Amino acid sequence: MKDKEKAVVIFSGGQDSTTCLFWAKKRYPEVIALSFDYGQRHRKELDCARAITKEYGFEHHILDLRLLNELAPNSLTRPEIAVDTDAPETGTPNSFVDGRNMVFLTYGAIFAKQRGITDLVTGVSQSDFSGYPDCRDVFIKSLNATLNLAMDYEFDIHTPLMWLDKEETWALADELGVLEVIRDKTLTCYNGIPGAGCGNCPACKLRKRGYERYKERISYGNQ
Numbered sequence: 001m002k003d004k005e006k007a008v009v010i011f012s013g014g015q016d017s018t019t020c021l022f023w024a025k026k027r028y029p030e031v032i033a034l035s036f037d038y039g040q041r042h043r044k045e046l047d048c049a050r051a052i053t054k055e056y057g058f059e060h061h062i063l064d065l066r067l068l069n070e071l072a073p074n075s076l077t078r079p080e081i082a083v084d085t086d087a088p089e090t091g092t093p094n095s096f097v098d099g100r101n102m103v104f105l106t107y108g109a110i111f112a113k114q115r116g117i118t119d120l121v122t123g124v125s126q127s128d129f130s131g132y133p134d135c136r137d138v139f140i141k142s143l144n145a146t147l148n149l150a151m152d153y154e155f156d157i158h159t160p161l162m163w164l165d166k167e168e169t170w171a172l173a174d175e176l177g178v179l180e181v182i183r184d185k186t187l188t189c190y191n192g193i194p195g196a197g198c199g200n201c202p203a204c205k206l207r208k209r210g211y212e213r214y215k216e217r218i219s220y221g222n223q
Helices: 015-025 044-056 067-071 100-114 137-151 166-175 179-185 202-221
Strands: 003-010 030-037 059-064 117-121 156-158
Touching: 003 015, 003 100, 015 030, 015 044, 015 117, 015 166, 015 179, 030 044, 030 100, 044 059, 044 179, 059 100, 100 117, 100 137, 137 156, 166 179, 166 202
Parallel strands: 003 030, 003 117, 030 059, 117 156
Antiparallel strands: none
């Protein structure tokens, strides 16, 4: 029997997925967080994921996908490879992990089906996708159709942030009442520093720019 009262959130412990976790909490009586250990250099995000789910009472599972480290070497899985500080003129950034979102959502779908759950939530965004092809709306729609065909099951992949930039994502977090949680307890930094992060990697720059723009908007609106 399919359970539309539950959702599985693909959860890293970072800004976007944590925002989605609380977005799902507003919409579903029961939310399960699913994280992945893929040998990421910023693996402290898993500690953040554990802490957040424990503090706010979410069921949480971590799956071992460290094989990705061997299959797709990149700056997020190999400490000897420096993270690109700027987007390359051509191709994807060296922080792109080939197949990551496809694998995460596929495992998430298998996990959900075994529990009779149809709804999956992921924090990908085409507005701030940093050149990652697996964050595009067309990919999510394509994979949703493929998973339905592959398992003869009606999955529904939700992407609350798909058309939001980082400023709008901070606004959503504030609307959900968890801005301080996102600001202080999540880890987005590619170098594994929680909160504001290192300030130099692309993820930190994007996060900080969005936060500053949102705070400016709030300050201007209060004048």
